[in-house]
Amino acid sequence: MRTPLQRALRQPGLSRINRRELLRRGFLAGGALALGGGLSACGGSRLGAAGAADQGLPATPSSGARPLGNIGPLLPPDANKVSLPAGFSSRILAVDGDEVLRGDGAGTGYVWHKDPDGGATFPTEDGGWIYVSNSEETPGGVGALRFDAAGEIVDAYRICDDTRNNCAGGPTPWGTWITCEEATGGYAIECDPYGVEAPVELPAMGRYNHEAVAIDPVGQAAYLTEDRGDGGFYMCVADAYPDFRSGTLFILNVTSGDPREGPAPVEWVEVPDPSGGTLELVDPTSPSRRLVEEFNPTRQQVDRYTPFAGGEGIWYFEGVVYFATKGDSSVWALDIEAQTVERIFDFRAEGVLPDPTFAVDNVTVTGAGDVIVAEDGSDTRLVVVTPDRRVVTLLKVEHEGSELAGPAFSPDGTRLYFSSQRGDGDGRGITFEITGPFQG
DSSP states (O other): OOOHHHHHHTSTTOOOOOOTTOOOOGGGTTSOOOSSOOOOOOSOOTTGGGSOTTSOOOSSOOSSBOOOTTOOOOOSOOTTSEEOOTTOEEEEEEETTSEEEOTTSOEEEEEOOSSEEEEEEEEOTTSOEEEEEEEOSSSOOEEEEEEOTTSOEEEEEEEEOSOSOEEEEEEOTTSOEEEEEOSTTOOEEEEOTTSOSOOEEOGGGOSSOEEEEEEETTTTEEEEEEOSTTBOEEEEEEEETTEEEEEEEEEEEEOSSOTTTSOEEEEEEEOSOTTTTEEEEEOTTSTTOEEEEESSOGGGSSSOOOOBTTEEEEEEETTEEEEEETTTTEEEEEETTTTEEEEEEETTSTTSSSSTTOOEEEEEEOTTSOEEEEEOSSSOEEEEEOTTSOEEEEEEEOOSSOOEEEEEEOTTSSEEEEEETTTTTTSOOEEEEEESSOBO
């Protein structure tokens, strides 16, 4: 049986979706985002044998998060070459090509993967958590670090293999990780962070140059970015939520106005063939090696859609979907209730940052409504866009020729994880943990 949203989306000419009892908050209401809410469990998971479905995954920590708009200036770099505000500290967890060590110094048997990219955390029954991390390589895949309740690494392992250029992705409310292939004819692939169930391809989400995905648990829809200069912004409605192996794919079109100037109304246009007419030849001896061509690209199948210049990270929070585009270094907000999209921040605007070439990448949102944006550019920073649309620098890593990726908070919101994808000039990615006054 379809939800009201699913039924409404099948009506021709839809330009607005009504959702009862959903308040407009944060950037789109002119005030701070409320502290309550975040993602919550919405039914069972196809990967439920891993024990994730009953965890009540808080993808956005929402209890007691401290606003980050006044964290203070950065101090000189620490021993790990990370500049942080007073009260914060860094720890190196894993380095590309080295075996990950447990907190007691014993080996885990897992060699940390190359080019660590998008990531997220998931709670475990013993009070610990798991941080998953993509490998933006071919062959790519996804690795995982498991922590105990004290925050020490107790295991590391692989949860996905034989994939291509795993860039970003997104956590689900039912405790799985959807990894995205940033490649021609790429899939969104659902993975089990707990390492029990095999990954599952999600063809309903389309085959294209995927970047990231966010799940709206109220409307029971997925939103996705496409990393192309003329990429689309997509919505996928499952036939039987939360199973996205089958469903309907839509692409966003702005119907009037300019979203760079203010909220602009949108409509959703159905994509006839989510497969993109993709044909491929797979090397049976090395499944990640493929010759792939899209003969009917999803974004070219409709007579009207609004292109976004290089879609990057995406995150759902309190009825709003935030996403970034690298072609114009902007952060956008889709108000799901109002069915409008608006650019909320332009990093290339004069006077925003000392370096106006800031290039956006992955994003996450704190429980206080701060949007954290990772930099894929020259200055390797994590910056914060506050609910009143100011920007402050959270940290800077003194690495040359790298980019920051995979920002994600531990489930209790006290620790922040991210990676410097190519490390300190040697091409070896480094994954960090930041601790400090994120709560209170």
